[in-house]
Amino acid sequence: xxxxxxxxxxxxxxxxxxxxxxxxxxxxxxxxxxxxxxxxxxxxxxxxxxxxxxxxxxxxxxxxxxxxxxxxxxxxxxxxxxxxxxxxxxxxxxxxxx
Amino acid sequence: xxxxxxxxxxxxxxxxxxxxxxxxxxxxxxxxxxxxxxxxxxxxxxxxxxxxxxxxxxxxxxxxxxxxxxxxxxxxxxxxxxxxxxxxxxxxxxxxxxxxxxxxxxxxxxxxxxxxxxxxxxxxxxxxxxxxxxxxxxxxxxxxxxxxxxxxxxxxxxxxxxxxxxxxxxxxxxxxxxxxxxxxxxxxxxxxxxxxxxxxxxxxxxxxxxxxxxxxxxxxxxxxxxxxxxxxxxxxxxxxxxxxxxxxxxxxxxxxxxxxxxxxxxxxxxxxxxxxxxxxxxxxxxxxxxxxxxxxxxxxxxxxxxxxxxxxxxxxxxxxxxxxxxxxxxxxxxxxxxxxxxxxxxxxxxxxxxxxxxxxxxxxxxxxxxxx
Amino acid sequence: xxxxxxxxxxxxxxxxxxxxxxxxxxxxxxxxxxxxxxxxxxxxxxxxxxxxxxxxxxxxxxxxxxxxxxxxxxxxxxxxxxxxxxxxxxxxxxxxxxxxxxxxxxxxxxxxxxxxxxxxxxxxxxxxxxxxxxxxxxxxxxxxxxxxxxxxxxxxxxxxxxxxxxxxxxxxxxxxxxxxxxxxxxxxxxxxxxxxxxxxxxxxxxxxxxxxxxxxxxxxxxxxxxxxxxxxxxxxxxxxxxxxxxxxxxxxxxxxxxxxxxxxxxxxxxxxxxxxxxxxxxxxxxxxxxxxxxxxxxxxxxxxxxxxxxxxxxxxxxxxxxxxxxxxxxxxxxxxxxxxxxxxxxxxxxxxxxxxxxxxxxxxxxxxxxxxxxxxxxxxxxxxxxxxxxxxxxxxxxxxxxxxxxxxxxxxxxxxxxxxxxxxxxxxxxxxxxxxxxxxxxxxxxxxxxxxxxxxxxxxxxxxxxxxxxxxxx
Numbered sequence: 050x051x052x053x054x055x056x057x058x059x060x061x062x063x064x065x066x067x068x069x070x071x072x073x074x075x076x077x078x079x080x081x082x083x084x085x086x087x088x089x090x091x092x093x094x095x096x097x098x099x100x101x102x103x104x105x106x107x108x109x110x111x112x113x114x115x116x117x118x119x120x121x122x123x124x125x126x127x128x129x130x131x132x133x134x135x136x137x138x139x140x141x142x143x144x145x146x147x
Numbered sequence: 148x149x150x151x152x153x154x155x156x157x158x159x160x161x162x163x164x165x166x167x168x169x170x171x172x173x174x175x176x177x178x179x180x181x182x183x184x185x186x187x188x189x190x191x192x193x194x195x196x197x198x199x200x201x202x203x204x205x206x207x208x209x210x211x212x213x214x215x216x217x218x219x220x221x222x223x224x225x226x227x228x229x230x231x232x233x234x235x236x237x238x239x240x241x242x243x244x245x246x247x248x249x250x251x252x253x254x255x256x257x258x259x260x261x262x263x264x265x266x267x268x269x270x271x272x273x274x275x276x277x278x279x280x281x282x283x284x285x286x287x288x289x290x291x292x293x294x295x296x297x298x299x300x301x302x303x304x305x306x307x308x309x310x311x312x313x314x315x316x317x318x319x320x321x322x323x324x325x326x327x328x329x330x331x332x333x334x335x336x337x338x339x340x341x342x343x344x345x346x347x348x349x350x351x352x353x354x355x356x357x358x359x360x361x362x363x364x365x366x367x368x369x370x371x372x373x374x375x376x377x378x379x380x381x382x383x384x385x386x387x388x389x390x391x392x393x394x395x396x397x398x399x400x401x402x403x404x405x406x407x408x409x410x411x412x413x414x415x416x417x418x419x420x421x422x423x424x425x426x427x428x429x430x431x432x433x434x435x436x437x438x439x440x441x442x443x444x445x446x447x448x449x450x451x452x453x454x455x456x457x458x459x460x461x462x463x464x465x466x467x468x469x470x471x472x473x474x475x476x477x478x479x480x481x482x483x484x485x486x487x488x489x490x491x492x493x494x495x496x497x498x499x500x501x502x503x504x505x506x507x508x509x510x511x512x513x514x515x516x517x518x519x
Numbered sequence: 520x521x522x523x524x525x526x527x528x529x530x531x532x533x534x535x536x537x538x539x540x541x542x543x544x545x546x547x548x549x550x551x552x553x554x555x556x557x558x559x560x561x562x563x564x565x566x567x568x569x570x571x572x573x574x575x576x577x578x579x580x581x582x583x584x585x586x587x588x589x590x591x592x593x594x595x596x597x598x599x600x601x602x603x604x605x606x607x608x609x610x611x612x613x614x615x616x617x618x619x620x621x622x623x624x625x626x627x628x629x630x631x632x633x634x635x636x637x638x639x640x641x642x643x644x645x646x647x648x649x650x651x652x653x654x655x656x657x658x659x660x661x662x663x664x665x666x667x668x669x670x671x672x673x674x675x676x677x678x679x680x681x682x683x684x685x686x687x688x689x690x691x692x693x694x695x696x697x698x699x700x701x702x703x704x705x706x707x708x709x710x711x712x713x714x715x716x717x718x719x720x721x722x723x724x725x726x727x728x729x730x731x732x733x734x735x736x737x738x739x740x741x742x743x744x745x746x747x748x749x750x751x752x753x754x755x756x757x758x759x760x761x762x763x764x765x766x767x768x769x770x771x772x773x774x775x776x777x778x779x780x781x782x783x784x785x786x787x788x789x790x791x792x793x794x795x796x797x798x799x800x801x802x803x804x805x806x807x808x809x810x811x812x813x814x815x816x817x818x819x820x821x822x823x824x825x826x827x828x829x830x831x832x833x834x835x836x837x838x839x840x841x842x843x844x845x846x847x848x849x850x851x852x853x854x855x856x857x858x859x860x861x862x863x864x865x866x867x868x869x870x871x872x873x874x875x876x877x878x879x880x881x882x883x884x885x886x887x888x889x890x891x892x893x894x895x896x897x898x899x900x901x902x903x904x905x906x907x908x909x910x911x912x913x914x915x916x917x918x919x920x921x922x923x924x925x926x927x928x929x930x931x932x933x934x935x936x937x938x939x940x941x942x943x944x945x946x947x948x949x950x951x952x953x954x955x956x957x958x959x960x961x962x963x964x965x966x967x968x969x970x971x972x973x974x975x976x977x978x979x980x981x982x983x984x985x986x987x988x989x990x991x992x993x
Contacts, residue, residue, distance in 0.1 A: 054695055074668065121443075143387065143444070424611065428986065431978035442973065448937070
């Protein structure tokens with residue numbers, strides 16, 4: 050869905066998305082990393098189970114919610130990737146922890 | 148001049164809408180006169196509990212009235228679903244009041260004992276549960292929870308949908324609704340009430356004052372009294388989460404949508420319905436002690452509402468002797484009492500007078516207290 | 520995240536590190552005012568100057584000249600004595616200047632004598648059928664991906680809407696080597712005629728040269744469809760196609776992988792509304808704007824608003840307003856007298872006037888059509904709570920309700936975005952249904968937290984004895 054431009058100089062990090070290893074660029078947001086890796090939808094809605102992906106990329110729409118390192122409902126467009134970060138897409142209502 | 152309506156109800160909140168629906172259901176011509184979009188509107192700010200457990204200490208008749216409404220609630224919910232298509236998510240799984248210390252638990256037990264020992268107190272089951280018994284039903288409670296009181300009659304609903312259903316329903320039954328119609332004066336000539344705002348007068352044979360805090364101003368216009376004061380309560384609401392709580396607690400409940408509501412507070416601050424962070428924080432803190440899993444959930448909104456409070460906390464139902472046909476209804480449990488308002492009080496008003504059983508709720512009781 | 524610790528109180532707190540916020544903070548710090556700046560992003564620049572220092576885009580020509588003006592601004596800001604706190608979310612500001620901020624997963628309360636809100640703008644909602652499908656985003660989102668991640672859409676990218684940003688993004692995209700399958704322009708036909716009266720001002724401004732150059736560039740290289748009067752996104756789990764109809768009667772369905780929507784930006788006013796600042800409807804810009812004096816002072820004594828959050832006027836105007844707000848704050852704090860304030864303000868007042876001159880033409884030329892501001896049928900009005908246009912219309916037909924009663928009935932506006940993506944739509948739909956002005960309808964009542972914080976974070980805030988007593992009764 051989105052591709053990186055060839056003139057970008059990169060430092061790569063590896064993150065896990067739903068268990069899959071994904072390459073990301075240091076300093077970019079989780080949302081950008083997921084889009085570049087081909088994930089168009091990040092969650093399904095609690096009310097109707099509809100697929101949603103990022104809409105505004107600036108922290109306003111709350112559609113890019115994912116779980117980051119076990120913490121649910123984080124706005125992916127406001128979180129910067131870090132080496133080893135674990136991302137999970139969120140299906141429906143946020144799960145309740147132990 | 149003749150009346151245009153049989154009944155004018157002043158106030159379109161849970162009390163007014165329930166009464167208007169019930170009166171329209173009795174085939175009378177009803178108009179509801181409501182305020183504007185930004186008004187105190189206690190009905191938008193409530194916990195949606197249909198609660199029996201601890202009500203009526205000091206007035207056993209209130210306990211009976213509450214139980215009666217609770218028992219009639221399913222019927223109301225079903226009829227609203229059938230006629231409007233709106234499901235108000237009524238459930239009656241029984242409710243808990245948790246205690247975070249032995250002292251709290253004992254105090255609760257004593258309170259309920261005194262309540263049930265009152266003469267003429269209506270009988271219904273309740274239990275005190277220790278931690279072990281509680282864990283079987285509420286496995287996620289935190290380590291500080293020592294026990295709870297439980298009553299199988301307690302329930303909950305989606306109160307916002309209830310209000311919408313009553314509005315849709317009353318329109319279906321032919322009632323009229325006028326927003327932005329604050330009543331400035333109520334005159335009475337030859338058996339007809341004239342409800343005046345700045346530009347018009349609505350004429351009705353009967354008038355019901357269901358305007359919450361506004362009743363204090365309106366009541367004297369029909370020879371009645373409504374000694375009510377605002378009492379602020381705050382609620383904290385989380386994002387939608389997986390269902391973990393079916394039973395309502397008096398301060399925590401999970402809605403049918405999945406959000407978790409945390410309450411409750413009482414402050415005497417006049418008409419200030421702004422949110423106080425300190426109180427919101429205290430609510431959150433207590434809730435997390437009860438259910439530690441709440442800690443990481445996002446708070447999506449907070450709000451504050453103004454309960455309509457009488458001195459003793461019990462409702463007022465009155466009819467005027469100097470202006471026959473004028474009625475008054477006020478309470479702070481508009482959700483719990485919605486069933487009796489719609490199905491018991493409304494027919495009384497339609498028929499022209501309240502029955503003697505409701506005398507105990509008259510505002511005259513405050514005169515007696517002052518005199519004594 | 521390292522840096523000096525947050526103090527308990529400051530003289531001035533600035534919310535937002537876009538052009539207005541940076542200018543305000545730099546100016547205030549220059550005058551010796553103890554200033555703190557909170558911003559949600561990881562680096563300064565706001566949205567317009569996003570990723571200024573660290574954009575991975577190596578070719579400066581892609582983003583255009585105007586972007587690089589921000590570089591000087593960021594540099595001055597970073598050199599200033601203002602304390603900059605990135606990745607900080609301000610979730611409440613009280614009328615008395617108590618600020619609740621969430622940073623590093625913990626919440627803090629602190630005080631400021633004066634507050635400048637510089638929260639900028641956000642995209643106007645564009646509620647078309649299918650707008651919630653994955654693959655449908657705003658033009659602003661695409662621009663952020665370009666600037667901060669050097670990414671362009673792959674596959675078939677359709678751009679739709681109206682407004683200067685549409686053309687800017689199209690040009691940036693094409694320069695960056697991205698492809699645009701089509702640009703569907705929804706600018707209403709009559710707009711040019713209505714805008715002509717303001718042409719002189721526009722001609723005298725800097726916008727003209729820039730604008731025409733962009734338009735020319737884009738027209739040469741993209742498939743442009745004008746006078747689009749209907750638009751719909753199709754797909755099951757994600758976007759697969761876009762259907763449009765033109766005024767001429769042509770109806771076309773295009774396969775599409777990405778649809779970028781834009782019909783202007785509007786003030787990001789949630790914090791200002793929650794504080795209680797008075798707002799009024801602006802019929803030309805079709806949004807609510809705060810009531811401000813010439814310095815940006817709002818109806819709440821401690822709060823001033825600078826930048827697009829005070830009314831859309833662009834980045835250069837935002838910078839000027841940032842300076843003005845800081846100068847007035849300094850005067851009110853007693854650091855400088857009114858004469859000094861006025862003297863220092865003169866150049867910025869001039870810059871502001873210049874920057875605003877061309878806007879009147881642009882505002883009218885790109886004023887979005889009503890058909891795209893109101894929604895119909897099954898199109899979602901409230902994305903968070905999934906409330907349809909039909910449900911809103913039915914409630915409005917039932918009775919003469921306002922947005923807050925509507926919220927109570929339908930949950931519209933109750934989600935985490937707090938009305939940022941539905942508030943204007945709801946106000947306009949109700950105004951339309953009831954035959955009154957949006958000013959008569961009003962807006963959602965907002966309360967803190969204006970962005971979510973956790974229950975645990977809320978529980979960690981200080982509580983008085985009275986607060987606890989209000990809750991732990993019996």
